[in-house]
Amino acid sequence: MVALKDFVNRLGSDNLCLDQPGGSEPPAHGVDVRSNYLFNSTIPGVERADAILLVGTNPRHEAAVLNSRIRKSWLHSGLEVGYIGDRADTTYGYDYLGQDAKALSDFIAGKGPFVEKFKNAKKPLIIVGSALAEHPDGKAIYNQLARFVETNKAKLLTPEWNGFSVLQRIASRPAAYDIGFVPSKRASQTKPKFIYLLNADEVDPKSIPQDAFVVYQGHHGDLGAQLADVCLPAAAYTEKSTTWVNTEGRAQMGRAAVPPPGAAREDWKIVRALSEVVGSPLPYDDVLELRDRLWEISPTLVRYDVTEPISADVALAGLKTLATQTAGAKATNTPLRKPIENFYQTDPISRASVTMAQCTRAFVKGENYGFSEIGKESQAAFA
Incomplete structure (x- = not known):
C-alpha cells in the first residue's frame, strides 16, 4: 500500500x-488520531472489562478469538454485555438494546436495565464495529459515542484504561x-x-x-x-x-x-x-x-509485535475532533446489519476453496451460497 x-x-x-x-468517501471516524480507529483496550485487555457495549458488531464472525475471550469473561467473571445491532448468536448472553441509532440514544439517555450495569462497572468498554463507518448513520452514531465517552471520561478514558475500541474486520x-x-x-x-x-x-x-x-x-x-x-x-x-x-495497531x-x-x-x-x-x-x-x-x-x-500506547489526553483530543467533524449529522435510524453474512467465504482465497464451499452449503441457510464466478469450479466439485 x-x-x-x-x-x-x-x-x-x-x-x-x-x-x-x-470506500470512496473519507472515513466517518477520521484518521488524524489513531485511537479513533484502533482496538485501544487491546485483545487481551478485553478480559479486564466488567461491562461491554457492542455497537454494530458481531465479534463471533468478525474476530472469533476476541469473541472467545469475551465468552471466557462472561463464564468466569460475571461480565455484563449489551448489544446494539442485528441480533446474533454470540455464544454468551447479552442485553439486547435495539438495532439502530435510536437504541444508542436511549442508552445514553439512561433508559433500560443495562444502563445501571454499565454505570456500575469499574472498567466499562464500548466496542464499535468497523461496519459502522460504512453505515448511513455512521457519522451520527460516532458523534453520539464520542460525546458520551467525553462525558464519562472518568471511567472510560484513564491513564490505565481506554474504554473506546473499534474492531476492524479487514486485514x-x-x-x-x-x-x-x-x-x-x-x-x-x-x-x-x-x-x-x-x-x-x-x-x-x-x-x-x-x-x-x-x-x-x-x-x-x-x-x-x-x-x-x-x-x-x-x-x-x-x-x-x-x-x-492488526486491529490493535500492532x-x-x-x-x-x-x-x-x-x-x-x-x-x-x-x-x-x-x-x-x-x-x-x-x-x-x-x-x-x-x-x-x-x-x-x-x-x-x-516496531514489530509491539502495541504502541496512546495517552488518555491524546485519545480524548481525538474524540473531540471526531465529535466536531461529525457535528450536525442526523440519524435516519436505519437498522445496523451484520457485515458478514457468510462466515466461511469472506475473501478471495476462501471463496475459491472447495472446503469452504462445502461448509457454506452445510451451515449457511438460504439459497445464495455466495459463490463468485471464479468459485464455479468449487461449486461443481461438490455439487
Missing part, C-alpha cells in the same frame, strides 16, 4: 479509495489509515478514467464507470479480475514477506512459506517495476529500503 500510494502521489494524484461500501485496514491511504474530498468527486485495483475484490462493480480502464493486481482471480482489462498476478499472503497491522511481519507460482510477484515489486516503466521510478529497490520508507511515515509500522 505504501508503494502504490507513493506511486500515485508521484504522478500528481491523491485519488485513493478503499474496497468497502462508502491491514488500520495500516491503510496509518499511512493515509484514504479518499480525499477531491477523490470522492472524481469520475475515474483509469482504475488500479490492488488486491481489491470487495469493490462494488457499479462504482466503476463503463469507459474506465481497469488494472487488477492480485491473486485467485476474484471479482476484481473479472472487472479488469489487464491482470497483474501477485503473491498470496503465504507467498510473500510483508508487514501487516505491526506484524509475515514470512513467505512457499514461492509465488509462475509469473506472480510480491505486490511492491510489481508497483516498483510499473513506476520505472512510466518514467517515475520509486526510490527503493529492496524490501529493507521500503521498510525505511515505512519508518519515515510512522515508526510504529516497523
